[in-house]
Amino acid sequence: MAAQPRVGNLSNVSLEMRAWNIRRKALLMGEVQGQGYIGQALGVADVLATSYFHALDYRPEDPEWEGRDRFLLSIGHYAIALYAALMEAGILPEEEFETYGMDDSRMPMSGMASYTPGMEITGGSLGQGLGIAVGMALGLKRKNNPAFVYNLMSDGELGEGATWEAVMSATQWRLDNLICIVDFNNQQADGPSRDALAVGAEAPKWAAFGWHAQEVDGNDLDALVAAFDTARALTEPKPRVIICHTKMCKGVDFLENREITHFVRVEADEWSRALAKLEDARPA
Amino acid sequence: MTLASMKRKYEPRRVQLGPDGQKVATSAMIASLAAEGYDTVAAPFGHALVNLAKTDERIVGLSADLSKYTDLHVFAKAMPKRFYQMGMAEQLLFSAAAGLAREGFLPFATTYAVFASRRAYDFIAMAIAEENLPVKIACALPGLTTGYGPSHQATEDLAIFRGLPNMVVIDPCDACDLTGMVPAMAAHTGPVYARLLRGKVPSVLTRHKPDYRFELGKAQMIREGADVLVISTGIMTMRALDAAEILAKDKVDVAVLHVPTIKPLDVETILKESGRGRLVVVAENHSTNGGLGEAVAKELLLAGLAPTFRMISLPDEFLEAGALPTLHDLYGISTKGVVKQIKGWL
Numbered sequence: 001m002a003a004q005p006r007v008g009n010l011s012n013v014s015l016e017m018r019a020w021n022i023r024r025k026a027l028l029m030g031e032v033q034g035q036g037y038i039g040q041a042l043g044v045a046d047v048l049a050t051s052y053f054h055a056l057d058y059r060p061e062d063p064e065w066e067g068r069d070r071f072l073l074s075i076g077h078y079a080i081a082l083y084a085a086l087m088e089a090g091i092l093p094e095e096e097f098e099t100y101g102m103d104d105s106r107m108p109m110s111g112m113a114s115y116t117p118g119m120e121i122t123g124g125s126l127g128q129g130l131g132i133a134v135g136m137a138l139g140l141k142r143k144n145n146p147a148f149v150y151n152l153m154s155d156g157e158l159g160e161g162a163t164w165e166a167v168m169s170a171t172q173w174r175l176d177n178l179i180c181i182v183d184f185n186n187q188q189a190d191g192p193s194r195d196a197l198a199v200g201a202e203a204p205k206w207a208a209f210g211w212h213a214q215e216v217d218g219n220d221l222d223a224l225v226a227a228f229d230t231a232r233a234l235t236e237p238k239p240r241v242i243i244c245h246t247k248m249c250k251g252v253d254f255l256e257n258r259e260i261t262h263f264v265r266v267e268a269d270e271w272s273r274a275l276a277k278l279e280d281a282r283p284a
Numbered sequence: 285m286t287l288a289s290m291k292r293k294y295e296p297r298r299v300q301l302g303p304d305g306q307k308v309a310t311s312a313m314i315a316s317l318a319a320e321g322y323d324t325v326a327a328p329f330g331h332a333l334v335n336l337a338k339t340d341e342r343i344v345g346l347s348a349d350l351s352k353y354t355d356l357h358v359f360a361k362a363m364p365k366r367f368y369q370m371g372m373a374e375q376l377l378f379s380a381a382a383g384l385a386r387e388g389f390l391p392f393a394t395t396y397a398v399f400a401s402r403r404a405y406d407f408i409a410m411a412i413a414e415e416n417l418p419v420k421i422a423c424a425l426p427g428l429t430t431g432y433g434p435s436h437q438a439t440e441d442l443a444i445f446r447g448l449p450n451m452v453v454i455d456p457c458d459a460c461d462l463t464g465m466v467p468a469m470a471a472h473t474g475p476v477y478a479r480l481l482r483g484k485v486p487s488v489l490t491r492h493k494p495d496y497r498f499e500l501g502k503a504q505m506i507r508e509g510a511d512v513l514v515i516s517t518g519i520m521t522m523r524a525l526d527a528a529e530i531l532a533k534d535k536v537d538v539a540v541l542h543v544p545t546i547k548p549l550d551v552e553t554i555l556k557e558s559g560r561g562r563l564v565v566v567a568e569n570h571s572t573n574g575g576l577g578e579a580v581a582k583e584l585l586l587a588g589l590a591p592t593f594r595m596i597s598l599p600d601e602f603l604e605a606g607a608l609p610t611l612h613d614l615y616g617i618s619t620k621g622v623v624k625q626i627k628g629w630l
Contacts, residue, residue: 112414113415114414114415120386121386121411121415122410122411122414122415124410125406125409125410127375128375128379128406128407128410128411130379131375131376131378131379131380131382131383131407131411132379132380132382132383132386132411133383134376134379134380134383135379135380135381135382135383135384135385135386135387135391136383136384136386136387137383138368138380138383138384139383139384139386139387139388139389140387142344142384142387142389143387143388145387161375162375162376162379162407165371165373165375165376166376166379166380168371168373169370169371169373169376169380172371173368
């Protein structure tokens with residue numbers, strides 16, 4: 001792999017293992033509730049592993065450390081995936097997975113900043129994350145703070161007008177400290193995103209708006225590492241986007257092959273089967 | 285095609301002639317509110333913000349292509365490096381303001397009240413209010429202060445923001461309120477929505493009560509009177525005070541309680557003053573639905589008070605376009621309209 005991890009991954013644990021651990025933790029949480037956005041979590045695990053164990057600078061013991069890179073989860077329903085990553089990163093205690101989605105839990109079904117250490121914003125009302133990211137990136141520049149702002153959004157959010165207001169604004173303000181990650185799994189609530197507003201080639205669209213745009217296989221860790229490195233190292237004074245094409249349910253074959261919907265149904269007895277399947281694919 | 289439910293207004297309008305029996309031209313939106321007989325102060329909001337920003341480094345200003353029309357251009361000119369022109373994008377305006385607040389700044393974000401309350405509401409709700417972030421929203425053209433018609437007349441903004449948890453809501457009357465509310469908005473730890481008056485803004489309150497100063501969350505008696513208690517907010521306090529002087533000549537003694545903070549409401553003062561046997565009239569530059577009138581009525585009922593209760597407010601309609609003085613007469617929120625309605629209730 002191209003570059004050394006910055007922090008949080010000073011151990012010899014591979015990114016592959018990190019991604020596997022994130023998938024496993026997400027499945028464990030899904031099993032607790034008997035439901036969850038597991039399709040998205042399995043699909044985006046490699047992107048989160050690359051973010052938290054290669055790209056982001058943070059201190060697990062101090063999630064509000066001023067020097068941290070900010071990671072915004074615009075897609076609140078992906079919370080199960082981010083909780084798994086935050087546990088893997090040591091920001092959330094691993095044993096809390098059993099409380100996921102329960103009364104009094106710090107891990108509600110949709111991500112909210114006031115509930116969870118490491119959850120930067122309250123997402124869920126889709127299309128808001130990138131605008132908030134623009135404001136945070138402006139704020140960091142005012143403070144001469146060199147941290148990056150990452151905004152993780154979905155392909156469905158490409159349909160929100162507010163996303164494009166923020167896209168234009170990031171170019172206007174030359175926000176070279178802003179990295180937007182689009183999880184493109186081509187699956188929004190009513191069907192394929194490509195059949196809705198995510199039509200046309202995404203990278204040229206963002207590039208036409210003045211962004212540095214990359215499009216990668218979001219389940220290819222080497223490709224992700226290279227894309228994140230490029231986005232961070234770029235010297236051009238422009239915002240950066242990485243469009244990550246991911247596969248829903250990645251890593252659990254019988255779910256991958258199921259008719260994929262926005263909210264993947266997993267029967268009660270299938271959680272343990274999914275965990276067993278994942279175990280078979282445990283990285284060496 | 286005209287559907288049965290649609291209202292077509294092709295026929296000559298029902299708007300009556302202006303106050304002097306003359307047809308009056310619609311004024312430009314940037315025009316100041318006419319207030320005869322009062323001294324005026326130029327751009328009090330903008331100047332107050334500049335003054336405060338001199339001592340508070342956290343303050344930044346943002347506008348969505350309406351800095352000139354919200355008096356934020358005064359700040360932009362004085363402190364260009366602390367001003368963000370966000371373009372004609374109100375959803376971005378408020379989400380970016382939320383982001384700046386997250387990074388420790390105190391953003392004052394301005395646009396028109398219609399755009400904040402209607403277009404950007406979800407962004408104000410979720411990016412700002414849900415986390416109680418200190419974003420200060422200041423919006424021009426509140427209620428019926430433009431003759432441009434419903435696209436620019438924010439007749440339901442108070443109802444919308446009253447419904448939003450954590451949001452403080454202010455409707456200032458005059459230059460004194462505007463000057464006083466800016467530091468109060470900054471000092472409050474959470475989000476604030478304030479209506480703005482811009483341009484040449486009259487000085488009303490200190491003429492009637494020389495020691496008046498704006499206090500967040502406080503209702504204040506501006507004028508005492510034995511027969512009628514007008515509980516008013518925003519520019520309707522000016523109307524109430526002017527009406528009271530006219531009614532005094534007819535031996536009608538009108539008290540005026542000014543309530544510039546709609547939320548949190550100064551319930552204690554309102555109940556104390558309402559319980560003294562006078563006719564209670566709530567006057568607001570807002571729809572009759574969901575504004576100060578309903579807020580006061582709720583508190584009176586909860587407290588078991590049942591004074592004779594009337595409201596001077598805008599109807600539950602999309603209002604007409606036309607000249608502002610004509611429209612204020614038409615909808616009963618001119619001084620003349622206030623006098624007439626109070627007389628009718630005595």
